[in-house]
Amino acid sequence: AQSVTQPDIHITVSEGASLELRCNYSYGATPYLFWYVQSPGQGLQLLLKYFSGDTLVQGIKGFEAEFKRSQSSFNLRKPSVHWSDAAEYFCATTSGTYKYIFGTGTRLKVLA
Amino acid sequence: DTGVSQNPRHKITKRGQNVTFRCDPISEHNRLYWYRQTLGQGPEFLTYFQNEAQLEKSRLLSDRFSAERPKGSFSTLEIQRTEQGDSAMYLCASNPPTGDPYNEQFFGPGTRLTVL
Numbered sequence: 001a002q003s004v005t006q007p008d009i010h011i012t013v014s015e016g017a018s019l020e021l022r023c024n025y026s027y028g029a030t031p032y033l034f035w036y037v038q039s040p041g042q043g044l045q046l047l048l049k050y051f052s053g054d055t056l057v058q059g060i061k062g063f064e065a066e067f068k069r070s071q072s073s074f075n076l077r078k079p080s081v082h083w084s085d086a087a088e089y090f091c092a093t094t095s096g097t098y099k100y101i102f103g104t105g106t107r108l109k110v111l112a
Numbered sequence: 113d114t115g116v117s118q119n120p121r122h123k124i125t126k127r128g129q130n131v132t133f134r135c136d137p138i139s140e141h142n143r144l145y146w147y148r149q150t151l152g153q154g155p156e157f158l159t160y161f162q163n164e165a166q167l168e169k170s171r172l173l174s175d176r177f178s179a180e181r182p183k184g185s186f187s188t189l190e191i192q193r194t195e196q197g198d199s200a201m202y203l204c205a206s207n208p209p210t211g212d213p214y215n216e217q218f219f220g221p222g223t224r225l226t227v228l
Binding site: 041043044090094098 | 219
């Protein structure tokens with residue numbers, strides 16, 4: 001069965017520092033992969049998505065993610081974090097059908 | 113495009129009461145989804161509609177839960193005889209007819225249910 005693992009429950013970084021959030025997936029074929037962000041009181045907002053093509057995907061708000069089949073990973077990165085990036089981040093997958101499978105999320109705290 | 117809307121945003125109820133939530137998808141989105149998100153977890157799929165037809169229900173959706181989409185537009189999710197374990201954020205999402213290989217779903221802000 002498909003699954004997504006986000007090993008880090010909480011991450012704290014200083015403003016201006018670089019960020020990497022980890023995501024590992026379990027799926028036989030090439031999965032559809034997504035990163036969403038959820039701010040308090042807000043719905044889920046799509047940051048970026050991947051299915052095929054270039055393994056480095058650019059998203060909104062300066063985020064990028066790299067698909068690595070050999071490591072079954074789809075880690076999210078940002079070179080310089082802003083205080084407004086503090087939120088919860090979810091990695092998700094789907095087989096291309098309607099059902100999303102989400103990881104448990106990583107809560108990001110940004111220190112001034 | 114006003115986005116997916118959900119009402120109410122917050123609901124506090126006593127154990128044993130019935131509650132109903134509403135989701136209005138983005139106009140012309142014929143597919144609609146309900147997810148449940150408990151504290152410290154990612155959203156979990158509950159059910160899926162294509163137009164007015166409910167095509168799948170998760171095993172998480174016990175017989176106390178019922179969802180409808182009578183005219184293929186807005187949807188309601190009702191929980192009967194609420195239990196404390198039903199306390200969660202209930203998220204609704206929608207997307208247009210197939211054409212997008214990613215099947216990107218657009219999420220509403222959610223309804224947070226607290227059962228006392």
